[in-house]
Amino acid sequence: MRSVSGSILSALPDQRGHFGPYGGKFVPETLMPALAELEAAYTDAQGDAAFQRELGALLADYAGRPTALYYASRLSERMGGAQIYLKREDLAHTGAHKINNALGQGLLAARMGKRRIIAETGAGQHGVATATVCAKLGLDCVVDMGEEDIRRQSLNVFRMKLLGAEVRPVTSGSRTLKDAINEAIRDWVTNVGDTHYLIGSVVGPHPYPLIVRDFQSVIGREAREQMLRMIGRLPDYVVACVGGGSNSIGIFYPFLEDQSVHLVGVEAGGRGVATGAHAATLVAGTPGVLHGASMYLLQDEHGQVRETHSISAGLDYPGVGPEHSYLKDIGRAEYVAVDDEQAMAGFRLLCETEGIIPALESAHAVYQGAQMAAALPKDKLVVINVSGRGDKDMGTVAEVLGVTL
Amino acid sequence: MRPVGEAFRKGRKALVAYLTVGYPDPEATLALVPALAEAGCDLVELGIPFSDPLADGTTIQRASYEALLRGITPRRCLEIAAEVSPRAGVPLLFMGYYNPIMHYGPAAFCADAAAAGIGGLIVPDLPPEEGEALQTAAAARGISLVYLLSPTSPPERIATVAGQASGFIYLVSLTGVTGARAELSEGLEDFVARVRAVASQPLCVGFGVSTPAQAARVAAVADGVIVGSRLLQVIEEAATQGRDPVGVAAAFIRGLREAMDSVPVPE
Ligand SMILES: Cc1ncc(COP(=O)(O)O)c(C=O)c1O
Numbered sequence: 001m002r003s004v005s006g007s008i009l010s011a012l013p014d015q016r017g018h019f020g021p022y023g024g025k026f027v028p029e030t031l032m033p034a035l036a037e038l039e040a041a042y043t044d045a046q047g048d049a050a051f052q053r054e055l056g057a058l059l060a061d062y063a064g065r066p067t068a069l070y071y072a073s074r075l076s077e078r079m080g081g082a083q084i085y086l087k088r089e090d091l092a093h094t095g096a097h098k099i100n101n102a103l104g105q106g107l108l109a110a111r112m113g114k115r116r117i118i119a120e121t122g123a124g125q126h127g128v129a130t131a132t133v134c135a136k137l138g139l140d141c142v143v144d145m146g147e148e149d150i151r152r153q154s155l156n157v158f159r160m161k162l163l164g165a166e167v168r169p170v171t172s173g174s175r176t177l178k179d180a181i182n183e184a185i186r187d188w189v190t191n192v193g194d195t196h197y198l199i200g201s202v203v204g205p206h207p208y209p210l211i212v213r214d215f216q217s218v219i220g221r222e223a224r225e226q227m228l229r230m231i232g233r234l235p236d237y238v239v240a241c242v243g244g245g246s247n248s249i250g251i252f253y254p255f256l257e258d259q260s261v262h263l264v265g266v267e268a269g270g271r272g273v274a275t276g277a278h279a280a281t282l283v284a285g286t287p288g289v290l291h292g293a294s295m296y297l298l299q300d301e302h303g304q305v306r307e308t309h310s311i312s313a314g315l316d317y318p319g320v321g322p323e324h325s326y327l328k329d330i331g332r333a334e335y336v337a338v339d340d341e342q343a344m345a346g347f348r349l350l351c352e353t354e355g356i357i358p359a360l361e362s363a364h365a366v367y368q369g370a371q372m373a374a375a376l377p378k379d380k381l382v383v384i385n386v387s388g389r390g391d392k393d394m395g396t397v398a399e400v401l402g403v404t405l
Numbered sequence: 406m407r408p409v410g411e412a413f414r415k416g417r418k419a420l421v422a423y424l425t426v427g428y429p430d431p432e433a434t435l436a437l438v439p440a441l442a443e444a445g446c447d448l449v450e451l452g453i454p455f456s457d458p459l460a461d462g463t464t465i466q467r468a469s470y471e472a473l474l475r476g477i478t479p480r481r482c483l484e485i486a487a488e489v490s491p492r493a494g495v496p497l498l499f500m501g502y503y504n505p506i507m508h509y510g511p512a513a514f515c516a517d518a519a520a521a522g523i524g525g526l527i528v529p530d531l532p533p534e535e536g537e538a539l540q541t542a543a544a545a546r547g548i549s550l551v552y553l554l555s556p557t558s559p560p561e562r563i564a565t566v567a568g569q570a571s572g573f574i575y576l577v578s579l580t581g582v583t584g585a586r587a588e589l590s591e592g593l594e595d596f597v598a599r600v601r602a603v604a605s606q607p608l609c610v611g612f613g614v615s616t617p618a619q620a621a622r623v624a625a626v627a628d629g630v631i632v633g634s635r636l637l638q639v640i641e642e643a644a645t646q647g648r649d650p651v652g653v654a655a656a657f658i659r660g661l662r663e664a665m666d667s668v669p670v671p672e
Contacts, residue, residue: 303508
């Protein structure tokens with residue numbers, strides 16, 4: 001079963017954008033032609049050496065890739081078990097993995113002749129990455145952001161504005177990422193002629209989960225090569241946090257066919273999965289349809305989407321990518337929840353042992369990876385994806401620690 | 406159950422009203438449906454509120470949000486439909502997003518909807534490509550699954566929808582979300598003509614229609630006029646002014662009806 005599904009896994013999605021029962025295009029009719037146009041443009045760009053060269057050059061010279069794969073010696077020692085390696089997406093330009101996708105889609109938009117970009121953002125990292133790319137490519141940029149997220153990520157709001165983006169507060173629903181995506185889709189439906197929707201994770205209708213995964217897969221391709229070069233073998237575990245699922249699928253995807261590599265996705269346990277105040281979609285959700293795709297979803301018994309909670313705005317989302325939904329069902333990846341307190345512990349652990357301040361999102365993966373390492377023998381290798389740096393979270397962390405800045 | 410086709414009669418353009426179920430409260434829905442039919446509607450769409458109405462503008466978003474706060478679930482919508490359908494005098498449809506229907510189970514939902522007197526379904530986030538399960542379930546109960554077309558739809562998609570839609574085809578008047586508009590799109594007549602050339606179903610135009618003049622303009626080319634957000638605004642304004650929303654909404658519908666009837670219709 002494993003080898004059969006494994007051999008075709010990386011060929012998904014199918015023609016209709018399905019990963020098993022997940023994915024697809026559940027969108028208003030107005031957007032169907034735009035999705036077809038995007039798919040055609042993407043297929044065309046993939047086959048175009050000039051596009052690939054331009055993207056490769058920007059990733060290298062502008063975004064600072066490849067990012068380091070770094071042996072966390074003090075953290076490994078502290079945990080006393082497996083050897084821990086960190087994939088340093090926090091070192092990428094703008095401070096998170098989000099730039100990989102923003103650059104790819106930005107170039108794609110320019111290629112399609114779309115001069116206006118609409119994006120949603122939760123933590124603000126994707127908004128900053130998008131605003132950055134728009135400044136660099138000379139595109140107009142509008143970012144929808146929930147009012148609640150604007151409050152807790154005010155530094156990133158300021159960064160976006162400095163970069164020339166218009167940040168629009170979203171006041172509907174839970175005023176977080178899910179509502180920002182609703183608003184971005186409404187904008188796209190209205191301005192579809194001249195606007196590209198630059199979605200920030202592996203969610204949304206086909207072809208977005210495919211496109212974003214491909215642009216983020218640079219993380220896993222580099223990590224795989226770096227491990228082989230540095231250690232001469234593949235890791236035993238790859239651990240990454242899962243909001244919509246882009247940094248995790250980015251590092252997982254190039255390892256999908258390596259059956260010896262365990263893939264572990266870490267969701268936001270919030271105040272604890274048992275309390276209901278969390279964003280652990282794959283751990284506690286059921287299949288549904290949101291934002292244009294079929295996927296696991298946190299919903300009530302009537303099919304209404306539930307409000308979520310996480311200390312980290314970037315993980316505070318009730319859906320999750322269709323590809324992750326499928327990887328869970330077939331058992332190729334495992335998904336666990338790490339709560340707010342544990343994430344804070346992971347955050348401090350990385351600060352103190354390695355001198356690296358991770359994003360609160362990434363801190364979930366740090367905690368999980370460190371715990372797993374502690375329980376493993378010394379000859380095992382664990383790679384943790386540090387998806388971003390924590391500068392944006394200073395306000396939240398200070399608040400939790402009772403410090404007034 | 407009254408089939409959706411009953412709404413389309415020779416010599417008369419159909420007027421379709423959209424109401425969010427339970428807005429401003431369930432009693433209002435029960436009173437509004439027969440009153441709107443009496444005032445000249447030929448079909449009423451009952452909107453099932455959803456937490457994430459991404460095809461809707463602020464008016465329907467707000468109505469849905471308030472209805473949800475009042476505990477309006479898909480099951481409550483079915484109960485309300487069952488109560489009002491014998492008194493409606495016109496066919497009823499449900500308009501709702503796919504997730505609550507999928508969660509209920511498409512087959513169970515269609516069975517219960519048919520039993521509640523619902524003749525059709527409009528699911529704005531379910532294009533024909535993903536509609537197979539619901540289409541099969543609806544057809545088994547004699548329910549029409551109405552698909553939408555938009556000004557952006559190319560000829561291939563118009564042909565696909567014309568091949569699969571039942572009841573009527575919902576033409577979205579503009580590229581955008583629902584909501585009252587001061588102006589209808591310039592290309593409206595052209596869009597209707599493009600669909601008319603390949604589709605045999607009745608064509609109804611919605612999104613943005615707000616005034617008697619707009620309704621008349623639509624009635625001159627299409628088979629039906631759909632009014633939603635503006636109707637909800639009229640209801641909301643009446644309620645906040647302490648006037649009877651049912652009477653005010655009926656008067657608004659009569660105004661649209663008169664304007665539509667003033668358009669000469671070929672026999
Ligand atoms: C640093 C960082 N990590 C992770 C995420 C979660 O997104 P995804 O699951 O798509 O990687 C975010 C989202 O804002 C983020 O900023």
